[in-house]
Amino acid sequence: MNKEELKVSAIQNGTVIDHIPSSKLLAVVALLHLENIKTPVTVGYNLKSKKMGKKSLIKIADRYFTDEEINQLSVVSPNVTLCIIKDYDVVEKKQVQMPDSLHGIVQCPNPKCITNNEPMKTIFHVINKEKGVLKCHYCEKEEKLEKARLVSPSNV
Amino acid sequence: MNRSVITLANLSKEKIQYLIRLSEEFERHTNRRLLEGKVVATLFFEPSTRTRLSFETAANRLGARIIGFTDPKVTSSTKGETLHDTIKMVSNYADVIVMRHFLEGAAQYASEITDVPIINAGDGSNQHPSQTMLDLYSIYKTQGHLDNLHIYLVGDLKYGRTVHSLLMAMRHFNPTFHFIAPKELEMPEEYKIYCEEQNIKYFETRDFNEDVIADADILYMTRVQRERFTDLMEYERVKDSYLLCNQMLRKAKSNMKILHPLPRLNEINIDVDSNPHAYYFEQAHNGLFARQALICDVLNIGLDQILNDNTIID
Numbered sequence: 297m298n299k300e301e302l303k304v305s306a307i308q309n310g311t312v313i314d315h316i317p318s319s320k321l322l323a324v325v326a327l328l329h330l331e332n333i334k335t336p337v338t339v340g341y342n343l344k345s346k347k348m349g350k351k352s353l354i355k356i357a358d359r360y361f362t363d364e365e366i367n368q369l370s371v372v373s374p375n376v377t378l379c380i381i382k383d384y385d386v387v388e389k390k391q392v393q394m395p396d397s398l399h400g401i402v403q404c405p406n407p408k409c410i411t412n413n414e415p416m417k418t419i420f421h422v423i424n425k426e427k428g429v430l431k432c433h434y435c436e437k438e439e440k441l442e443k444a445r446l447v448s449p450s451n452v
Numbered sequence: 453m454n455r456s457v458i459t460l461a462n463l464s465k466e467k468i469q470y471l472i473r474l475s476e477e478f479e480r481h482t483n484r485r486l487l488e489g490k491v492v493a494t495l496f497f498e499p500s501t502r503t504r505l506s507f508e509t510a511a512n513r514l515g516a517r518i519i520g521f522t523d524p525k526v527t528s529s530t531k532g533e534t535l536h537d538t539i540k541m542v543s544n545y546a547d548v549i550v551m552r553h554f555l556e557g558a559a560q561y562a563s564e565i566t567d568v569p570i571i572n573a574g575d576g577s578n579q580h581p582s583q584t585m586l587d588l589y590s591i592y593k594t595q596g597h598l599d600n601l602h603i604y605l606v607g608d609l610k611y612g613r614t615v616h617s618l619l620m621a622m623r624h625f626n627p628t629f630h631f632i633a634p635k636e637l638e639m640p641e642e643y644k645i646y647c648e649e650q651n652i653k654y655f656e657t658r659d660f661n662e663d664v665i666a667d668a669d670i671l672y673m674t675r676v677q678r679e680r681f682t683d684l685m686e687y688e689r690v691k692d693s694y695l696l697c698n699q700m701l702r703k704a705k706s707n708m709k710i711l712h713p714l715p716r717l718n719e720i721n722i723d724v725d726s727n728p729h730a731y732y733f734e735q736a737h738n739g740l741f742a743r744q745a746l747i748c749d750v751l752n753i754g755l756d757q758i759l760n761d762n763t764i765i766d
């Protein structure tokens with residue numbers, strides 16, 4: 297095991313979210329609601345990365361996420377890697393995958409959509425994963441993923 | 453499973469045919485006491501007298517009682533209350549909720565917060581399934597079937613939600629569509645892509661004259677509204693080009709019928725009204741039977757019960 301991996305594994309049990317673009321770190325924190333987590337969370341910001349130059353990572357002790365929760369991250373950073381840590385070992389590595397639907401993440405661009413006028417969660421169906429096309433579950437308007445705006449954290 | 457009707461776009465062919473069959477029965481016997489003891493709520497967050505009267509007549513003629521609101525002043529007095537809370541409140545009283553709302557997706561959302569079935573009577577510019585249902589029933593009634601028809605859509609194909617819904621609901625029946633519209637109001641790209649995906653044949657033209665429409669089975673006219681144009685010069689240039697008048701019908705096929713969702717502006721000259729091809733007033737009347745079918749369907753009242761109905765009044 298090299299030094300880099302040791303650093304990543306330095307929690308006994310939990311999840312390490314790696315290869316987060318530094319500019320997306322706060323968005324990832326918000327999407328996973330880490331502000332509500334009671335177990336220790338360690339954030340590494342602007343670390344050196346061979347692949348990315350600079351990257352960020354988050355280690356969350358004693359907490360695992362469902363695939364669905366994790367896949368929601370693909371909206372902000374599609375190349376995030378996930379390490380599941382058990383007893384200091386990386387027992388599983390996963391890439392995030394674009395989910396079939398996004399819950400409470402993307403804001404509908406249509407001002408006349410019910411989701412922009414009621415205190416409620418948005419739902420978008422991913423109707424084309426390659427081209428990144430989303431469709432609002434409510435008003436049925438389509439939106440390109442690259443243009444999508446995230447809901448402001450207070451509404452999440 | 454909630455039986456709400458939010459859109460017709462994803463209904464199966466069998467379901468559409470079934471709803472047409474129900475509409476036929478209600479046309480045969482319109483006055484019944486089938487819904488005696490039921491309460492239908494009509495919540496019009498945006499006024500639409502035409503649609504509300506049609507729904508309320510449909511329910512009344514089946515013996516249901518009606519509660520609801522339509523006056524915009526009444527709705528503004530509930531301002532501050534969320535749609536969520538209004539729907540929760542009305543759910544305590546009604547067996548079915550017919551709602552019209554100015555916001556898109558409102559009916560879908562309402563159907564997710566209550567077990568009382570919702571019938572979408574229009575949500576902004578999104579869906580208006582009872583209009584689509586009466587369009588389908590009108591086409592069926594005038595042609596005897598829905599298959600292999602040449603349907604000409606004329607006027608505002610960009611913002612006209614009725615033509616979009618009709619296009620999607622017809623996909624099961626091998627139609628050929630003809631889109632006739634000015635450049636500014638032409639059929640949006642997403643619906644042309646939809647046609648290609650669904651193997652629906654379509655032709656597009658800017659010309660509207662007696663030769664272009666000579667092969668039509670259905671001529672579906674829509675409102676061309678001044679405020680839809682970003683370029684008012686363009687409006688002035690085209691406003692009279694999409695106007696149907698009696699002399700344009702000389703070459704029409706004998707089975708051809710003219711439909712329009714009403715109210716019309718000046719797309720159809722009044723000299724057409726007495727032409728046997730004109731069908732738009734009967735079309736509106738068909739809305740009554742189509743809405744009776746939708747109300748009974750969401751209340752889980754099936755064809756058997758309707759055929760063996762001993763509450764028929766006439």
Ligand SMILES: [Zn+2]
Pocket residue numbers: 404405406409410411432433434435436437557
């Ligand atoms: Zn929307």
